[in-house]
Amino acid sequence: MDTQALKGSWQLVAQSGDQVPLFFYSALFLMYPETRALFPVSMATQRDRLVNALGHVVSNVDRVNEVVPFLQQLGRDHRKFAVLAQHYPAVGQALLATLEHFLGDRWTPALARDWTAAYGLVAKVMTEAAEESSAVTPPWWEGEIILHEVRAPGIAVIRARLNYQYAFRAGQSASVSVPLRPKLWRFYSFANAPRRDNSIDLHVRVVDGGTVSTALVHGAQRGDILKVGAPVGDRLTLSQNQSKELLLIAGGTGLAPLKALVEQVAYEGPPRGVRLFVGARTSRELYDLEALSKMEAENPWLSVVPVVSRDAFFSGEHGHAVDVALKAWRGQDVFVCGSEEMVQNSVSRLLDAGVPPELIRFDEFTTAGGREP
Ligand SMILES: Cc1cc2nc3c(=O)[nH]c(=O)nc-3n(C[C@H](O)[C@H](O)[C@H](O)COP(=O)(O)OP(=O)(O)OC[C@H]3O[C@@H](n4cnc5c(N)ncnc54)[C@H](O)[C@@H]3O)c2cc1C
Ligand code: HEM
Structure with missing residues (x-):
C-alpha cells in the first residue's frame, strides 16, 4: 500500500x-x-x-x-x-x-x-x-437528572443517576445527549469519582449560540433522561503508582475533572498534598466554591485557592490561576483543564517558568469529538 x-x-x-x-x-x-x-x-x-x-x-x-x-x-x-x-x-x-x-x-x-x-x-x-x-455494555446509558442547579449566569451543576453500572475513572469524560436536541452528542467531564449509586455530576457552561450546552443549562430539568456514552479519555487520569503531590489548575467548568481527582484522592488515597487553583473571570462565576470549601475543611491535605481575573471587588487572589499556582509549585505534578485558550496560555506559562513538560498534564474543552492520542 x-x-x-x-x-x-x-x-x-x-x-x-x-x-x-x-x-x-x-x-x-x-x-x-x-x-x-x-x-x-x-x-x-x-x-x-x-x-x-x-x-x-x-x-x-x-x-x-x-x-x-x-x-x-x-x-x-x-x-x-x-x-x-x-x-x-x-x-x-x-x-x-x-x-x-x-x-x-x-x-x-x-x-x-x-x-x-x-x-x-x-x-x-x-x-x-x-x-x-x-456483549458487555449497552450502546449508551440513560441517566435521570436528579439535581439541576443553575449556580451562576450560564453555568449549571447537573446530577444524573445512570440506569446500569457505569465503570469510569476520575478525570474521564463521556459524550452526552439531551432530549431537547436528539442525536446531538457533546463531551462533558465527570465532576466526581465513581459512586456506589451510579450518579454522575456534570458542570456545564453555556457557550454563545451553543446548541447542547444551552439545552443542558436552560432547558433540562429534574426527571429528564440524558443519554450518556461510554467513558473516554486518559489525559487527566491518575496512574496507579501516582502518589506525588498535585497542583491542579482549573479554568471555568474545567474544574469538573480536577474536582473528580480530588475526590479520588479523598476516597482511595494515598494521602498527599493537593492544591487546587480555581480560575474564573468574576467571583459570581466561582459556582462551586461552597462545596470546595467544605471539602477543604474536611481534608487537611487539600487547599483550594479561588483566583479571579476581572473583578476588582473580590477579596481573594487576582489574576490568572496559573500565575498564582506557579508561586506554590514545588515540583508537584501539574494538571490543567479549561477552555482551549486558558489551557494553551497556562501550559506555556508553566513551561516558561521551568516546569518540566513531563510533569504537566492537560486537557482542553474543544469542540472536537473523538481525539487521537
Ligand atoms: C473532552 C471534553 C470534555 C469537555 N467537558 C466539558 C465540561 O465538563 N463542561 C463544559 O461546559 N464543556 C465541556 N466540553 C465542551 C463541550 O463538549 C461542548 O463543546 C460545549 O458545551 C459546546 O457545545 P454546544 O453544542 O453548546 O455548542 P455548538 O452548538 O457545538 O457550537 C456553537 C458555537 O460555539 C463554538 N464552541 C463550541 N464549543 C465551544 C467551546 N468548548 N469553547 C468555545 N467555543 C465553542 C462553536 O465553534 C460554535 O461556533 C468538553 C469538551 C471536550 C472535548
Ligand atoms: C472508518 C470509519 C469511521 C471513522 C474513522 C469515523 C469517525 C468519526 C468521528 C471522529 C466522529 C466525531 C466523534 C464524535 O462526535 O463522537 C464521527 C461522528 C459520527 N459518525 Fe463516524 N466514523 C466512521 C464510520 C462511521 C459510519 C460507518 C457511520 C454510519 C453511517 C458513522 C456515523 C457517524 C455519525 C452519525 C456521527 C455524528 C456526526 C455529527 O454529529 O455531526 N461513522 N465519526
Whole structure:
C-alpha cells in the first residue's frame, strides 16, 4: 500500500474545504438513504467532524497500530449513534465517491485499491471492537437528572443517576445527549469519582449560540433522561503508582475533572498534598466554591485557592490561576483543564517558568469529538 499517495491525495482533497463534507453527505444520503436517520436533523454545525476524521485516520493507516486503542474506543462509541456493521461499507462507498470527485484525473485504479484497503482495515478494527463490547455494555446509558442547579449566569451543576453500572475513572469524560436536541452528542467531564449509586455530576457552561450546552443549562430539568456514552479519555487520569503531590489548575467548568481527582484522592488515597487553583473571570462565576470549601475543611491535605481575573471587588487572589499556582509549585505534578485558550496560555506559562513538560498534564474543552492520542 502506497501510504504517501494516500496522505498526498487526502491533502489535495482537503483543500476544497467545506465542499468536501457537503459532497460526502449528499453522496451518502443519495446512495444509502437509510443512513440519514443516524445523523442530526440539522447538519449545520460540525458537519466536517466525521469527514475530517475519515480522511485523516484512513490516510494515516501506516500508523494504524499506534491508534488501535483509539479506533477501538471510537468503534465502541459509535454504537451511541446507532451505527451498525452494515453501515460501514456505505460510508466507505461515499468516501471513495468523494475522493474520485475531488481528485478528477488524479484518481487512479491503484489509489482506489489503496483507499479501499485502508478504509477496510480501519473499519474492521472499529466494527470488531463494537461487536465485542455489545456483549458487555449497552450502546449508551440513560441517566435521570436528579439535581439541576443553575449556580451562576450560564453555568449549571447537573446530577444524573445512570440506569446500569457505569465503570469510569476520575478525570474521564463521556459524550452526552439531551432530549431537547436528539442525536446531538457533546463531551462533558465527570465532576466526581465513581459512586456506589451510579450518579454522575456534570458542570456545564453555556457557550454563545451553543446548541447542547444551552439545552443542558436552560432547558433540562429534574426527571429528564440524558443519554450518556461510554467513558473516554486518559489525559487527566491518575496512574496507579501516582502518589506525588498535585497542583491542579482549573479554568471555568474545567474544574469538573480536577474536582473528580480530588475526590479520588479523598476516597482511595494515598494521602498527599493537593492544591487546587480555581480560575474564573468574576467571583459570581466561582459556582462551586461552597462545596470546595467544605471539602477543604474536611481534608487537611487539600487547599483550594479561588483566583479571579476581572473583578476588582473580590477579596481573594487576582489574576490568572496559573500565575498564582506557579508561586506554590514545588515540583508537584501539574494538571490543567479549561477552555482551549486558558489551557494553551497556562501550559506555556508553566513551561516558561521551568516546569518540566513531563510533569504537566492537560486537557482542553474543544469542540472536537473523538481525539487521537
Ligand atoms: C473532552 C471534553 C470534555 C469537555 N467537558 C466539558 C465540561 O465538563 N463542561 C463544559 O461546559 N464543556 C465541556 N466540553 C465542551 C463541550 O463538549 C461542548 O463543546 C460545549 O458545551 C459546546 O457545545 P454546544 O453544542 O453548546 O455548542 P455548538 O452548538 O457545538 O457550537 C456553537 C458555537 O460555539 C463554538 N464552541 C463550541 N464549543 C465551544 C467551546 N468548548 N469553547 C468555545 N467555543 C465553542 C462553536 O465553534 C460554535 O461556533 C468538553 C469538551 C471536550 C472535548
Ligand atoms: C472508518 C470509519 C469511521 C471513522 C474513522 C469515523 C469517525 C468519526 C468521528 C471522529 C466522529 C466525531 C466523534 C464524535 O462526535 O463522537 C464521527 C461522528 C459520527 N459518525 Fe463516524 N466514523 C466512521 C464510520 C462511521 C459510519 C460507518 C457511520 C454510519 C453511517 C458513522 C456515523 C457517524 C455519525 C452519525 C456521527 C455524528 C456526526 C455529527 O454529529 O455531526 N461513522 N465519526
